[in-house]
Amino acid sequence: MAEAKKPRAKSATKATSPEPKADLIELAAAPVTAALEAAPAAKPAAQAKAVEIGPVATQALLSSAQKQGDAFREAVTASAKGALEVNGKIIDALTIQSTTALDLWRSAISPAPLPEALKAHSQATRQAYEAASAQWKDIAESTALWFTKSLEPLQAAFQQPGR
Numbered sequence: 001m002a003e004a005k006k007p008r009a010k011s012a013t014k015a016t017s018p019e020p021k022a023d024l025i026e027l028a029a030a031p032v033t034a035a036l037e038a039a040p041a042a043k044p045a046a047q048a049k050a051v052e053i054g055p056v057a058t059q060a061l062l063s064s065a066q067k068q069g070d071a072f073r074e075a076v077t078a079s080a081k082g083a084l085e086v087n088g089k090i091i092d093a094l095t096i097q098s099t100t101a102l103d104l105w106r107s108a109i110s111p112a113p114l115p116e117a118l119k120a121h122s123q124a125t126r127q128a129y130e131a132a133s134a135q136w137k138d139i140a141e142s143t144a145l146w147f148t149k150s151l152e153p154l155q156a157a158f159q160q161p162g163r
Helices: 024-041 055-109 114-158
Strands: none
Touching: 055 114
8 A cells, every 4th residue: 555655864965054145246246346346446537728819710610500591491481381282282273183183073963965975075074184284283293392492591501611
């Protein structure tokens, strides 16, 4: 049947050693304390002399900053004008397209003989498409011009010989 368990003897490897173990924090701090003790022996580095800026250099820097500020202001103004122009054209295009679409539907439901209604509808559709494509082409050209004019002052400022 079942055998009785015998008590085990403690192994010799787990026996406590008579000498105390070193503290891990002290072991980790040893290289740092050695470095700190050596640090006061080093001489501090000599400070470099401050560069003196004369009044002429200060005026040149101020003038350059003012020119760059003016260029940025011109770019923002050109960008705002271009954005207003493009937005106005988009609103006009959408208004005209919605009016044209309503006129197209009105012509399609008007009582007329079928061949004449189809002819009128196809002509109105072609005219609406041509008008819309011309408007969106104009909007695309205006947008390209807007970005070009907005970046010209900044490009001119960065390409100055004084930079």
